[in-house]
Amino acid sequence: MPHAPRTLVIKIGSNVLTLADGSPDLMRMRTLVEQMVFLLENGIRVILVSSGAVAFGRKSLALSPKTDAISRKQVWAAIGQIDLIRAYKELFSDLGHPIAQLMVTREDFRDRTHYLNMKNCLEGLLKNNIVPVINENDAVAVTELMFTDNDELAGLVAAMVDADTLILLTNVDGIFKGQPSDPSSELIDHVGQKMPDLSQYISTHKSSFGRGGMLTKMTMAKKSADLGIEVLIANGKKDNVLIAYYDKTLRCTYFEPGKSKHNQKKWIAHSDNYSKGEIIINEGAKKALLSEKITSLLPIGIHSIKGEFLKGDIVRILDVNGKRIGLGKAEYGAATARDKIGVGGQRPLVHYDYLYISELN
Numbered sequence: 001m002p003h004a005p006r007t008l009v010i011k012i013g014s015n016v017l018t019l020a021d022g023s024p025d026l027m028r029m030r031t032l033v034e035q036m037v038f039l040l041e042n043g044i045r046v047i048l049v050s051s052g053a054v055a056f057g058r059k060s061l062a063l064s065p066k067t068d069a070i071s072r073k074q075v076w077a078a079i080g081q082i083d084l085i086r087a088y089k090e091l092f093s094d095l096g097h098p099i100a101q102l103m104v105t106r107e108d109f110r111d112r113t114h115y116l117n118m119k120n121c122l123e124g125l126l127k128n129n130i131v132p133v134i135n136e137n138d139a140v141a142v143t144e145l146m147f148t149d150n151d152e153l154a155g156l157v158a159a160m161v162d163a164d165t166l167i168l169l170t171n172v173d174g175i176f177k178g179q180p181s182d183p184s185s186e187l188i189d190h191v192g193q194k195m196p197d198l199s200q201y202i203s204t205h206k207s208s209f210g211r212g213g214m215l216t217k218m219t220m221a222k223k224s225a226d227l228g229i230e231v232l233i234a235n236g237k238k239d240n241v242l243i244a245y246y247d248k249t250l251r252c253t254y255f256e257p258g259k260s261k262h263n264q265k266k267w268i269a270h271s272d273n274y275s276k277g278e279i280i281i282n283e284g285a286k287k288a289l290l291s292e293k294i295t296s297l298l299p300i301g302i303h304s305i306k307g308e309f310l311k312g313d314i315v316r317i318l319d320v321n322g323k324r325i326g327l328g329k330a331e332y333g334a335a336t337a338r339d340k341i342g343v344g345g346q347r348p349l350v351h352y353d354y355l356y357i358s359e360l361n
Contacts, residue, residue, distance in 0.1 A: 007045045007126070007163040010036065011154035015171040016236035017052040023059045024052070026087065028237070032169075033091040035242035036131070040097060042246065045126045047161065048099075048133045049154040050088070056080030081135065088133050098130045103137040109156060110274050115267050119160050126161070155220040158229050159266035166224050167245060168217050169236030174253030175218060191255045193225070221255045226358075227269055228260025262353070268327050269356040271314040275327060277307030277334055278316045279349065286319050289326070289357055296348035297328060297355060299340035309334045315350070329354035 012032065019025045036046050054073055057080025063072055085101050092099045102121070108114055125132045136153055151168055158166040178185030214233075221231040234241055234252035244250040261269070281289070285301025297317065309315055310333045317325045328350030330337070340346045 006043070006165065007047070007161055008039065008165045008167065009047045009049060009154055009158040009161070009163045010167045010242070011049040011150055011169060012051065012236055013150070013168070013170045014051040014055050016169050017050070018055045022055060024056050024083070024087070029087055030091055031239065032236065032242065033088065034095065035240065037092070037095045037097055039242060039246060040129075040131070044246075046131055047122065047126070047157060047163070048088075048131060049150055049157055050084065050133055050135055051150045053077045053080040053084050053135055056083045077137075084135070085133060092131060099133050100125050100130050102132055102134045104134060104153070105137050106273060109267075109270065112264075112267060115160065119263075122157070122161050149216055151217050151220045155224045156270045158224055159227055159270060160263075162260075162263060162266075163229055166221075166229050166231045167242075168221065168231065168233045169241065170214075170217065170233065171235060171237050172214075173235045173238075173251050174233045175214060187251065188253050189251070191222070191225070191253060193256055193258050221253075223269065225255040225257050227266050228257050230257040231255040261356070264354060265356045268314060268329060268354060269358075271327060272316070274314050275316045276309035276313040277305065277330075278318055279328075279337075280304045280306065280318050280320055281325065282320065286325060289317070289355075294352050296352045297350040298344075298348055299337065299346040300342055300344045302337070302341045302349065305334055305338055305341070307334065317350070317355075324358055326355060326357040328356065 016032075017025055017029060036048065040046055054076045057076030057078070059080075063075060067075070081103070085099075089099055102118075104118070108118060122132055134153065134157060136150060154166060154168065157163075172180040173187055175188045175191075176182075176185040177188060217233055221233060224231050232245065232250065232252045232254050234245070234250055238244075241250065245252075279297065280303045281297065281301050282303045285297065288295045288301065289297065303320055309330050311330055313330050315328055315330050317328055319325055331347065331349055331351055331354075337349050340349075
């Protein structure tokens with residue numbers, strides 16, 4: 001059987017697509033599109049998650065000083081998205097490749113049906129050699145339901161389409177032990193599955209154009225790698241960055257992928273924001289779930305239950321000290337589950353197939 005083509009999700013940050021004065025860097029866009037076309041023509045399926053709408057909008061229209069910060073961002077996003085997607089459409093079309101635009105909010109991922117609808121749409125586009133260009137719909141997103149930034153969205157999309165690789169393009173070569181601007185700082189070029197926490201090395205400074213920083217990139221990279229997706233954080237301002245990826249000569253921070261998880265587990269892994277209740281488990285259940293053995297969460301291992309949930313809802317799983325163990329889909333509601341706490345011989349509250357054990361505790 002022939003191997004399925006590699007699927008690559010590329011996220012381009014606002015700081016890559018804008019010049020120092022905040023104006024769009026159209027030359028950078030052009031060279032990145034040329035490199036993406038090179039990948040496409042070498043048999044790699046490409047999905048693009050692109051920031052930049054707010055930065056494009058900010059440059060094209062000055063708003064009244066009386067406009068509040070949220071409205072300002074919504075207006076600039078709505079205006080700038082047209083310019084952003086038009087630029088991509090022209091650049092890809094000039095090289096013979098059609099694109100499609102998908103505007104999403106976190107609400108679109110809230111349940112398995114919505115999730116599968118979007119997955120089917122993306123797979124249909126890829127099968128027809130159309131490049132999906134995805135961005136968060138900042139113009140209508142409610143603040144509480146916004147993605148942390150497009151890194152989170154890119155990680156979710158990579159999980160959804162069972163991508164092999166996720167590349168997060170920013171304006172530095174990766175994660176450094178020190179300030180990236182300091183020539184003596186060492187680049188962390190490889191992050192293994194058992195790598196200690198790297199947050200000590202990361203500045204909390206954020207780009208003036210984007211919402212996220214390196215900390216959110218690292219968090220999303222580790223989660224994606226845990227799901228079996230290799231992740232690279234690299235410098236999108238460098239010439240031929242995607243060619244270097246293809247040639248395996250890219251200077252970057254590489255996150256080694258773990259064992260690939262089933263797609264439903266990938267969905268559950270990204271469902272923390274939709275969880276309805278908490279299952280507190282005892283030490284015996286914790287030991288079983290964290291072992292290499294395939295284990296479902298049984299009522300005998302439950303210490304207590306917080307909140308209300310129904311069959312099919314996502315629930316958080318914690319130990320007695322409040323440390324997060326993972327997420328799962330409830331096989332029955334909280335009322336029934338409370339009646340079964342500590343009782344043996346019962347069917348699982350969370351079946352192994354719908355259980356995601358977090359490595360990011």
